[in-house]
Amino acid sequence: MNIFIAGGGRVGFHLARILSSENHDVTVIERDPTRVEHVDNSLDVSTVTGNASSVMLLRDLGVGNADLFVSAAGSDEVNLVAAATAKGLGAKRVVARVDRPVYVESNILYESILGLDYLLSPNALTAVEIAKYIDNPGIVAMEDFGRGLIQMRQVRVAKTPGQGRKKTLKNICPPGTGVLVGVVSRNGDITIPHGDATIEQGDLITLIGHRERMAPVLQRFQGTDPKPRNVFIMGAGSIGLHLAQTLENRLRSVTLLEINLKRCNDAAALLKRTNVVCQDGTSRLALEEEQIAKADVFVSTTNDDERNIMASVLAKELGAGQTVAVVHQPDFAPLVAKLGIDHAVTPRACIANRILTMVHQERVSSLAVLEEGSVEILEFAVRGAAPVIGKRLKDIQPKFPQGALVAAILRGDTVLVPGGDDEILAGDDVVVIAAADSLDAVQKLF
Amino acid sequence: MNYLLVVKYLGHFAGAIGLLMLPSAAWAVYFKEWPELGAFLGAIAVSVGVGALLGLAGRRAPAKMYQREALGLVGLSWLVAAGLGALPYVFGGALNYVDAYFECMSGFTTTGSTVVVDIEATAKSILFWRSFTHWLGGMGIIVLFIAVLPYLGAGGKQMFKSESPGPDPRGLRPRIKDTASILYKIYLGMTVAETLALRLAGLTWYEAMCQTFGTLATGGFSTSQRSIAGFESLFVEIIIIVFMVLAGGNFALYFAMLRRDWKAPLRDTEWRVYAGILVVCTLLITLNLMGVAAGSFPGEQPAHEATRYGFGNALRYGSFQVVSIMTTTGFCTDDFDVWPYFSRALLVVLMFVGGCAGSTGGGVKVVRVVMLLKMAYARLESTFRPKSVRAIRISGVVVDEGVQKTVYAFFVLYLLWFAGGTLLMSALGLPFQTAVTSVAATLNNIGPGLEHVGAIRDYHLIPYVGKVFLSLCMVLGRLELVSVLVLFVPAFWARR
Numbered sequence: 015m016n017i018f019i020a021g022g023g024r025v026g027f028h029l030a031r032i033l034s035s036e037n038h039d040v041t042v043i044e045r046d047p048t049r050v051e052h053v054d055n056s057l058d059v060s061t062v063t064g065n066a067s068s069v070m071l072l073r074d075l076g077v078g079n080a081d082l083f084v085s086a087a088g089s090d091e092v093n094l095v096a097a098a099t100a101k102g103l104g105a106k107r108v109v110a111r112v113d114r115p116v117y118v119e120s121n122i123l124y125e126s127i128l129g130l131d132y133l134l135s136p137n138a139l140t141a142v143e144i145a146k147y148i149d150n151p152g153i154v155a156m157e158d159f160g161r162g163l164i165q166m167r168q169v170r171v172a173k174t175p176g177q178g179r180k181k182t183l184k185n186i187c188p189p190g191t192g193v194l195v196g197v198v199s200r201n202g203d204i205t206i207p208h209g210d211a212t213i214e215q216g217d218l219i220t221l222i223g224h225r226e227r228m229a230p231v232l233q234r235f236q237g238t239d240p241k242p243r244n245v246f247i248m249g250a251g252s253i254g255l256h257l258a259q260t261l262e263n264r265l266r267s268v269t270l271l272e273i274n275l276k277r278c279n280d281a282a283a284l285l286k287r288t289n290v291v292c293q294d295g296t297s298r299l300a301l302e303e304e305q306i307a308k309a310d311v312f313v314s315t316t317n318d319d320e321r322n323i324m325a326s327v328l329a330k331e332l333g334a335g336q337t338v339a340v341v342h343q344p345d346f347a348p349l350v351a352k353l354g355i356d357h358a359v360t361p362r363a364c365i366a367n368r369i370l371t372m373v374h375q376e377r378v379s380s381l382a383v384l385e386e387g388s389v390e391i392l393e394f395a396v397r398g399a400a401p402v403i404g405k406r407l408k409d410i411q412p413k414f415p416q417g418a419l420v421a422a423i424l425r426g427d428t429v430l431v432p433g434g435d436d437e438i439l440a441g442d443d444v445v446v447i448a449a450a451d452s453l454d455a456v457q458k459l460f
Numbered sequence: 461m462n463y464l465l466v467v468k469y470l471g472h473f474a475g476a477i478g479l480l481m482l483p484s485a486a487w488a489v490y491f492k493e494w495p496e497l498g499a500f501l502g503a504i505a506v507s508v509g510v511g512a513l514l515g516l517a518g519r520r521a522p523a524k525m526y527q528r529e530a531l532g533l534v535g536l537s538w539l540v541a542a543g544l545g546a547l548p549y550v551f552g553g554a555l556n557y558v559d560a561y562f563e564c565m566s567g568f569t570t571t572g573s574t575v576v577v578d579i580e581a582t583a584k585s586i587l588f589w590r591s592f593t594h595w596l597g598g599m600g601i602i603v604l605f606i607a608v609l610p611y612l613g614a615g616g617k618q619m620f621k622s623e624s625p626g627p628d629p630r631g632l633r634p635r636i637k638d639t640a641s642i643l644y645k646i647y648l649g650m651t652v653a654e655t656l657a658l659r660l661a662g663l664t665w666y667e668a669m670c671q672t673f674g675t676l677a678t679g680g681f682s683t684s685q686r687s688i689a690g691f692e693s694l695f696v697e698i699i700i701i702v703f704m705v706l707a708g709g710n711f712a713l714y715f716a717m718l719r720r721d722w723k724a725p726l727r728d729t730e731w732r733v734y735a736g737i738l739v740v741c742t743l744l745i746t747l748n749l750m751g752v753a754a755g756s757f758p759g760e761q762p763a764h765e766a767t768r769y770g771f772g773n774a775l776r777y778g779s780f781q782v783v784s785i786m787t788t789t790g791f792c793t794d795d796f797d798v799w800p801y802f803s804r805a806l807l808v809v810l811m812f813v814g815g816c817a818g819s820t821g822g823g824v825k826v827v828r829v830v831m832l833l834k835m836a837y838a839r840l841e842s843t844f845r846p847k848s849v850r851a852i853r854i855s856g857v858v859v860d861e862g863v864q865k866t867v868y869a870f871f872v873l874y875l876l877w878f879a880g881g882t883l884l885m886s887a888l889g890l891p892f893q894t895a896v897t898s899v900a901a902t903l904n905n906i907g908p909g910l911e912h913v914g915a916i917r918d919y920h921l922i923p924y925v926g927k928v929f930l931s932l933c934m935v936l937g938r939l940e941l942v943s944v945l946v947l948f949v950p951a952f953w954a955r956r
Contacts, residue, residue: 039634060634
């Protein structure tokens with residue numbers, strides 16, 4: 015695919031990295047020469063120094079032939095103009111990143127008036143992600159495949175099932191369970207495990223399998239978490255506000271801590287059922303005063319990673335049930351688990367995952383992006399003359415790329431977690447786990 | 461420095477060099493040169509063996525390549541390539557190792573300086589390898605590596621930049637692998653075209669291929685003792701002139717033309733200056749060869765009397781030599797060592813100008829010369845109009861401060877190396893003209909110089925120290941200093 019990305023900041027860089035590792039043709043347009051140099055030195059993409067909202071520049075670059083144009087610069091207005099220009103020049107699909115509430119709230123109107131395909135806000139997506147986690151505590155990511163019959167759940171292992179030598183996957187999830195452990199992430203190392211692999215406490219594992227068999231398997235890895243009722247949110251920035259808005263009608267109580275009085279007033283005007291408190295969320299006294307120990311979930315959402323992380327550690331120390339931190343610098347995300355924080359959410363990963371879904375939409379009916387884009391789970395509808403039809407899995411093994419695995423097959427209404435002797439038939443829906451660099455090869459097979 | 465990674469990729473690279481000897485081995489079979497076939501098979505075995513050992517030693521290397529590894533890898537690869545590529549000459553008994561290293565480095569760097577005294581007595585398969593090294597080095601061995609092996613990623617881009625000539629190499633396509641393969645496709649297309657043209661002009665397939673390699677890489681090795689003069693055909697000369705001019709131009713322009721942007725060269729400042737210099741210098745030398753301004757110093761022997769030409773011959777020999785030297789090819793059709801002083805001096809100046817950025821030519825590159833002149837003029841103007849601010853433009857695009865500084869630094873280092881090299885060669889006992897032009901001809905990847913290293917002579921009489929030094933000059937010139945010079949900076953190798 016021919017993809018243009020305007021803006022080489024956090025979001026743009028991250029997207030460019032993932033897309034180029036998936037063998038797409040990526041061009042990054044960025045105004046700041048030092049950023050251009052950084053992108054140029056670290057990624058296999060072409061770079062252009064210039065203003066992405068300039069129609070002359072976009073025309074000369076041939077944006078009209080682009081399959082996807084993403085404007086992810088820092089300024090909303092630049093993004094809107096650039097995306098509308100690209101669409102006008104003939105780019106197939108355009109996406110603009112926006113953050114200001116005016117654009118986020120009326121995104122559908124703006125999309126239709128400006129002729130854009132998507133307006134996406136990293137902050138709003140982050141809030142949605144956190145809300146999902148609060149609804150299903152302990153589950154880091156979830157996605158449904160095969161008309162809802164196949165589920166994917168990513169969880170952090172709280173307790174290890176089995177004892178001693180019985181800890182291998184073969185014993186925990188023997189074939190026939192109907193659920194499979196697809197991906198294991200331990201301290202940032204990601205593997206697609208074999209039967210002899212072991213699971214340890216603190217691992218992040220991805221389970222895929224039959225909807226009805228999922229719950230008992232999940233329970234083997236998870237502690238029992240009651241549904242949260244009291245939530246504390248630190249920071250009334252755009253993530254905090256979005257989150258409070260989403261949660262305030264569902265939960266018993268939502269408390270929003272914000273240090274700036276003016277922002278507190280604005281938040282209080284916007285939110286009807288939330289307790290807005292003008293307090294510093296990193297102050298022990300303030301947290302104790304607000305009875306943090308009663309909180310089931312503490313979420314820190316400011317723009318400052320260090321404050322978010324430290325506040326979460328402090329809240330945990332003072333007795334909060336679960337802690338969630340927004341981490342903008344993704345290099346910090348894997349460290350967060352080590353500090354005892356339950357979940358870290360990275361805004362740029364949220365938006366990147368949405369865009370990746372779009373990139374794969376043509377061939378793939380549904381998709382989940384894990385671990386910053388290094389692993390993807392895709393659902394293919396096997397139709398027509400796909401090369402895999404009628405072959406047994408162990409026979410296509412040699413052609414099947416390393417780092418990819420058929421996790422589940424939906425045939426009619428039955429879900430199969432296949433072994434080597436199962437074959438793929440026309441009409442099946444197949445769920446495949448694939449590392450980023452094997453995606454290309456996998457797509458060719460189906 | 462991630463040593464293991466460098467070792468691993470050097471291993472792959474060494475193996476690849478070994479496999480690239482296979483076509484030459486095939487010619488040895490064709491010409492029934494059995495001792496040479498043995499030499500090639502031995503060299504292939506050694507290269508693949510070395511490659512396997514290095515690959516094995518580096519198999520646990522961490523995958524991430526940073527700028528430093530990429531830079532080091534480029535410089536080392538070229539040294540290794542010449543080291544292994546020299547083996548067929550040695551095993552075939554043609555040359556000793558130092559001579560063979562010189563010859564092979566001269567091949568890969570598309571210089572064309574030779575130590576082979578009697579070319580026509582040398583085995584044809586060996587001569588094919590000699591020309592084939594030109595072809596590989598012309599577009600770049602690393603670029604070939606990138607085009608074929610996809611796993612280098614962003615590191616591959618760094619390597620591409622260090623190997624491609626010019627002040628600011630850019631990719632033609634977003635992914636560097638695609639850029640590399642497009643460049644090679646254009647190169648291959650031109651190779652086929654020239655081979656066919658030369659075949660039609662009456663050369664054998666073997667001769668046509670070898671001259672083509674020498675032309676398109678702007679190399680200069682020929683299969684004939686008298687270089688292109690040996691074919692005594694005006695047609696051959698015209699074909700070779702045309703393809704030398706093409707090879708000395710920026711390949712990115714040909715890519716633009718393939719995409720139906722026919723006027724791309726006309727809009728390009730560098731191409732216009734390049735073409736302009738070729739035309740003007742051809743005219744000047746033609747006039748000079750016809751006797752204009754061809755006087756001599758009182759009391760000196762007028763050496764050029766014998767070569768006073770009529771217009772036709774003056775144009776024929778003048779244009780060929782101008783194009784050959786300016787594009788840094790180094791083919792000859794006439795012994796320019798006996799030309800008038802002005803012509804000889806002009807050729808030495810042209811040696812330094814060289815081809816265009818993004819071409820297979822060597823030298824300082826036309827675009828850098830244009831930039832330097834514009835920058836110098838702006839400086840001069842600022843002395844009497846200190847408040848005026850002026851942007852330096854090339855093809856309408858402003859050249860930023862960083863690139864300008866790099867170009868200055870490059871030029872200063874280049875001249876310093878040239879001056880130092882001349883001193884060293886003089887200390888080895890070479891006469892002044894020979895010392896100057898031997899360094900100029902190798903550093904700029906031309907081939908023949910003047911006097912004892914002139915058009916009809918060769919480099920075999922230069923002392924061994926000199927040969928090793930000149931080999932270094934060649935690779936420095938081909939890789940434009942940086943990626944070779946860093947290998948000599950201790951901090952570059954620090955483990956830390």
